Amino acid sequence: MKKLVLTSTAVALASMATAAGASVTVTTSPGAAVYAGPAPTYDFDTPGTTPTNSGGGIVGPGTTSGQYAQPLGSTGMYFSVGPSTSSPGTIDIANATGVNWVSFIWGSVDTYNTLEVLGTGGSVLATIMGGSLPPANGNQASANSNPIVTLTFSGQDAFDFSGLRLSSTSNAFEIDNIAVNAVPEPATWAMFILGFGLLGGVLRARTAARRRSHSALSFS
Numbered sequence: 001m002k003k004l005v006l007t008s009t010a011v012a013l014a015s016m017a018t019a020a021g022a023s024v025t026v027t028t029s030p031g032a033a034v035y036a037g038p039a040p041t042y043d044f045d046t047p048g049t050t051p052t053n054s055g056g057g058i059v060g061p062g063t064t065s066g067q068y069a070q071p072l073g074s075t076g077m078y079f080s081v082g083p084s085t086s087s088p089g090t091i092d093i094a095n096a097t098g099v100n101w102v103s104f105i106w107g108s109v110d111t112y113n114t115l116e117v118l119g120t121g122g123s124v125l126a127t128i129m130g131g132s133l134p135p136a137n138g139n140q141a142s143a144n145s146n147p148i149v150t151l152t153f154s155g156q157d158a159f160d161f162s163g164l165r166l167s168s169t170s171n172a173f174e175i176d177n178i179a180v181n182a183v184p185e186p187a188t189w190a191m192f193i194l195g196f197g198l199l200g201g202v203l204r205a206r207t208a209a210r211r212r213s214h215s216a217l218s219f220s
Helices: 186-219
Strands: 003-008 011-015 023-029 053-055 057-059 078-081 089-092 099-107 113-118 124-129 148-154 163-168 173-182
Touching: 023 124, 078 089, 078 163, 113 173, 163 173
Parallel strands: 003 023
Antiparallel strands: 003 011, 023 148, 053 089, 057 078, 078 173, 089 163, 099 148, 099 173, 113 124, 113 163
């Protein structure tokens, strides 16, 4: 059993009971005409910045009326699912060492958009309905309707997370500027621990030296 917590500017929208200490927390912040979110890992524009995907379609730049709309803050190609491309569409974002969080622009949120957070083996860690991210009115120019959504993982979910599955029963569900914050590799953690150990040793040595100096002055 997993926990899905949705918050918007620290206001809780929904919560489900959990076990085993694993959860997916969803937070949102208003988008902007000039993107100001985390540096994208994937932006669908050039080779090397496009994640492995199936279904849906990479479209743009720009908006095609009645089919798909450029997310606010997106400047190039983007990913869209719906009748004009296909639905669902899956984006693979697996990381061998695990993922702390993933963020992205959710373009012109609509009530008929559905996002599934996928785990290993095709499991679903969480399901997010567009209607849970108000105002969900499909406004293509509103900062609130084009939020930067962040999924934060805890427990085993950080290592089970494998990607996103987007579905939309009408045109369309658009996403862009996917940023991934990976769990540091074991070698990196070892360097952190070694660095903290060395720093602690230096501080202890300085403290001991000050004590010896103070003791010598007391007896002089």
